[in-house]
Amino acid sequence: MQRIGVFVCWCGSNIAGTVDVKAVAQALKLEPGVVFSTDYQYMCSQAGQNMIIDAVKEHNLTGIVVCSCSPRMHEATFRKTAAAAGLNPYMVEIANIREQCSWVHKEMPIGTEKAIILGKAAVAKVNLNTPLTPGESPVTKRALVIGGGIAGIQTALDIADAGFPVDIVETKPTIGGKMAQLDKTFPTLDCAACILTPKMVDVAQHDKIRIFSYSEVTEVKGFVGNFDVTIKKKARFVDETKCTGCGDCVDKCPMKKNPNEFNMGMDNRSAIYIPFAQAVPKVATIDAGACTMLKKGKCGLCSKVCGAGAIDYTQKDQFIEEKYGAIVVATGFNPISMDKFDEYAYSQSKDVITSLEFERLTNAAGPTQGKLLRPSDGKHPHKIVFVQCVGSRCASCAEKGKEYCSKICCMYTAKHAMLTRDKYPDTEVYVFYIDVRTPGKNFDEFYRRAVEEYGVNYIKGMVGKITPEGDVLKVQASDLISNKQLHIDADLVVLAAAIEPDKSARPLATMLTASMDTNDFFTEAHPKLRPVESPTAGVFLSGACQGPKDIPETVSQAGAAASKVIGLLCKDKLTGNPCVASSNEMMCNGCSSCERVCPYGAITYTDKEFRMPDRTTQVRRVASVNPAVCQGCGCCTVACPSGAMDLRGFANNQIMAEVDAICK
Amino acid sequence: MRKLSLDNLNKFFAAVAESKTIYLPVDQKDGSAKYAKWAEGTEWSNALNTVRSPKDLFFPQTEDLMEFKTEGKNIEIIDIRKESEDFVIFGVRACDVKSFEVLDRVFLSEPVDSFYASRREHAIIVALACTRPSETCFCTTFGIDATEPAGDVSAWKTDSALYLKANTEKGEAFLKSIEALTEDADTAEVDAQKTKTAEIMKKLPLADLTTDAFGGGKTEELWNNPVWDEMSQTCLGCGTCTFVCPTCQCYDIKDFNTGNGVIRYRCWDSCMYSEFTRMAHGNNRLSQKERFRQRFMHKLVYYPENNEGLFSCVGCGRCLAKCPISMNIVKVMKKIGGDK
Amino acid sequence: MNKKNLREEIVLRAGVNPKKCMKCGKCSGTCPAYDEMEYHPHQFVNMVDTGDIEPLLNSESLYKCLTCFACVERCPRGVEPAKLIEAVRLSAIRKQGANRMTPNDVPAFVDEDTPQQLLVSAFRKYTK
Amino acid sequence: MQKITRDQLITKAVELLSNGTVSAVLGWKKGEFDYDITPAVFTTEEEINNGFVYNDFCGANFSKYLVAKTKKLEGKILVFLKPCDSYSFNQLLTEHRFDREKVYAVGIGCEGMADVVKLKNKVDGIVSIDYNDDGMYVDTLYDGTVKVDYAEVMAERCINCKSKKCVAYDELLGEDGEVIDSARFDEVASLEAMTPDERFAFWQGELSRCIRCNACRDACPACTCEKCVFDNPGSGVENKAPVTSFEEQMFHIIRAFHVAGRCTDCGECSRVCPQNIPLHLLNRKFIKDMNECYGEYQAGAEVGSRAPLVDYTEGDLEPGEVFERGENDA
């Protein structure tokens, strides 16, 4: 029989406001096994924890029930407390009487009654708890960063600088990501390339960093400290070790009419290409869909001109298997498709562009060498309309836009408007906005400068429709302040498209068993306290894959993720979760049902000799669980018909005891 | 002897039911019969016998013995024993009547089982003579006369009437209570029926089955017989034979936690189960062979040894009809006693 | 009927929630009848939400809405202003107990250029 | 009447026993009355010649015996598999319940077995039975010789036979049949068409007869657990009697759920039930549901197949949609 202590927390008035904590403590004192029961203002405080420790010693407690906030909040705290008192940490159960009781029920009698029942369930469970000891597993001291944008670059550099090897996997032929496509950055207006490319070079030169460019993660197995990852290096038909990046092949390639992704398709590139001058690795890649040699076996020009002999038309996709201790997701974002926004005529007119396209138009390395020219006729636009929140804050239809605020558009639009007025003072610039959101250091000042110093026309209201007519774009919009409908004949319209997580994130999340929100942004382990960790142990989040972010935020989160990874890789061993499945071999039929449903491959079968009840010996096939691999979902326990498989910490009899206590 | 016209049968049931509950065999949906309470409209089954024997009415499959109520850390014991009310079991066959004697020797010897005793005391058994025994019947082997059933009242059903004869004081009182519906009668029709049935009994396929090889004192001789190995090897270990058997009397006592207390109840158990007679050291009969042997040795050797030669099988044939693999006491008796 | 009840009734009838409006003005930006109106679609939404419905009931704007549903289609928040306008219009028609259009008015509109469908829909829109 | 004869089987058994292929034969042994046939293990030619029978009452499914018998025997055991037994045989192999190497399986065709209960409901006092081409000639105590058509007494599971094809054997006697498009789900469908109240009343009526003798479980070839949850005091559901109507329901729900996806629909549960509860209707409900929701699946059709409940697809029906499915069909 257990000797259980019950500790009821007031949580100030958070619990005590709706739950009569004294009554709860009194009621639970009568439960079987309970030998001590008390209440206190803040159980999680040092004083509260000391109270528990003292009670354990004074009353020889063998189990603890804390009636307090969610176990997701303080279960770990009280387990440590138990350990400090010399108890096994898994002899603690939490009754959640805050989030699931005092905060959702308003009346004291109701809240109190429910709190008592939840407490009884916890007591019933503790009565059946057994001490559990976590297993240990080694840590592979190597990190994987998925995504080579500024987030991935910064994370990789920080981890590598701490002395741990890092691999970056990037789907594109070069790292650099979205930041490499930007012209200037707000609010300081320094040139994106000038601050990014040195970092890219650092990555390339770091002896602890390997870059797998033009590569994808195809399989992830294992668990924190011991991930087995398969990386597909897509065939680029160029030997990376030989290519010098001289660009001769690019010049000679006859297939020049392929939309250039780097310039948002606003100009063309050849079939063999280097995305941009500062690409890392600076290695050519052949676009297999465009190359006549690969398609028809005719041409071979690049191979002839390559002095290094780097071209290899027979190259195949290569699969690399590597072990990692930690994985950082930095898959970034993309602007959403504008195809569904018929009212803005994006697909009808070349002169309706997205902001990212505008970046390329104003970038010196862009399709127009930095001159702001209309994509349709190459003329200088005199009247430019910027439309904000296109697809952001759009709750009405999920297939069209996104419900969230994309966060960065207000600032980059201000930047675009300001730079346009700065470079081309003869241009009239209109910005249609719903709200201008500028929380950030020097952000609002920046926006005000655009209005006050650069004379950008900020109009509160939305553009209703855009109709291309001749070489102008008829913009119809409302001005809510002056309560007028405006009709503007614009030369160029720039849409601040909402941003969304990269499409590769969803399948990756499935591989990683990391959870995502409804918008496909990765979920953090805790929105405030663990913002760079995924709930899946060993998986960390960096940059916009977790939510819209600007560059400074991304970089700081990247650093934070790196420090978490370093903290993990510093350890030689990890203590696992002791709440894992285990099989009672005497009852196991060897039927393999559990093995079939285990997502981790944690169950294996062996033939063992048993002494049977009828005094014979038999060799039987029985299941055994690898506790280091098992994550404790419990799927096998239900698949098992004989009930031989059970889950420690959430055993059949424990859950049924909780059911019984609740239904009493 | 009294005679009740079959036309008055329902009146008779109704008259009895006015003061006592009356149980009688009725047909179930699946075509088999069971004992059920009579109520207006209930039809008396023509079946030779019920699937479950009438022992249920004295020794139900489950029965609460006592209750504990818990409140906080206090336990209160609640006595739920109560005196049975008078009831009538109607239409009991001779074999089943005999089974009550087997059960009595278990439950009514010291210490007396008060639950059983109370019911037994308040029951009036109206036994019915057989006229169409089945090929599975072998009551004669155990000295039972199916045409002259014991019980408080013996009854014979002919095409037109039910003849009733009291054997005990209880029976006489019972017949007295329904005197108005009956009339005095001679035994001619009953005698004719008895003779006819006795002829059939002689022709039954199992008529020559004997118990010669069995009885008290045969333990040593039979214990190591290789027959047990052979006959038990396909036994499924289910409890069908024991649960349909009118003389099997084993039970288990269990506690059920209701959340607010505990109900202590007993329920039938079966020596065929691997969980039967589990003790601190485990189970004392570990193989199906041992469990199989136990059942038949108990019926044919141990019980007679302790009860002046009375076998605890009454030849009702239920296990012959219901065993999923058709293994039964007759096959065992024949195999050990020498085939034919 | 008091102000609050009228608001509730209109909101119920329209089946949309004016509280969802984030005041972006896209409805008014998109409205083809904007210049004909005294109160514009975004004002409609705001006025219904605040219960300032009396002026709307008395405004010709009610009948200037073409029910083209451009605002419904483009509203990013699913407020669907045209449905609110329709609901207010119904209130007006029901309140005065008279239809804005009677069968007698129809012949006056009939000419070769007017599609019959227009008349049918106008009749439906302007009668109880 | 069975096309395969007793003599054929005896010849085969004796042959395999005498040439040393097998050391034991799992077969049917003669009873007292021609219909009460007992499964038995024969180890000598003499035993076989004296006791081996094969007729329309040899319905017992032998597959389950292999779990225990293969562990105890030296050498191979010969088993005769009717088509429905062969599915159970495969399913047990899928679950690694016995060593295939220790079994010599002879597939035999089956014309459908008789149901003793049906026969006894027709005739009283069966003394002996003659099997003729046009039916059984039953010699009775009371009515002389009565002729009974095979169709009249054919077991329900055989009327709705799902397959006459032996899916597992080392050797086949006679001709193999085909998988049949049977009407076995019709009765389930008619129950589904009832109102919930009617269904509740129906099952109360059936399940209330349960005496928890465990015959259904103990005869079931899918119920081969080393320790059944209903026998395990630690499982929380253990009991020896159907104490309340809840326990009757729970026992049968859990049992059906535990064999869901593994049940081959051999019908042994209903055959052995002393109270004639149509237990197969529970198992068939699961089979029907799984077929409809997750695609046709026949447990035991092939060794190693993945049962629906240990499998999934991303687009599976939601639990709430299972009911709508029925309504759409109606």
Place this chain on the structure above:
Amino acid sequence: MQMKEYKPLIVAFCCNWCSYAGADLAGNNRLNYPADVKIIRVPCSCRVNPMFILRAFQRGADGVILCGCHPGDCHYTSGNYYTRRRMAMLFSMLDYLGIERERTRVEWVSAAEGAKFAATMNDFVEKVTALGENKRLEDLRCKR
């Protein structure tokens, strides 16, 4: 005498990673739902054995709801897919036995869906209240 208002007893099994967190979020946002709902935390919805559900009904629950991560979002990759099949089959069987459909439910609630959690519970309690006491799957011994 005033009739005591009928209060159903609802057992909610919530997976630790999504639905339990969703319930916590409902708490954080002070979204009310009836106190009749009592939550049992399980690591994953796939931990819920049909025996637990029957047990709850036996012990007097009037409704049992199972909440897990949205399909595809399971913390353990595939647990809820198995849950979905198991519960679809179990619920269909209960329905087949004539037990009211509305007493059982599976709902996918993510950690971000506090509002959905509260709304789901409100709706479920309302439906079960309308059905009244669980009579068809009860064990009278537990009501003594």
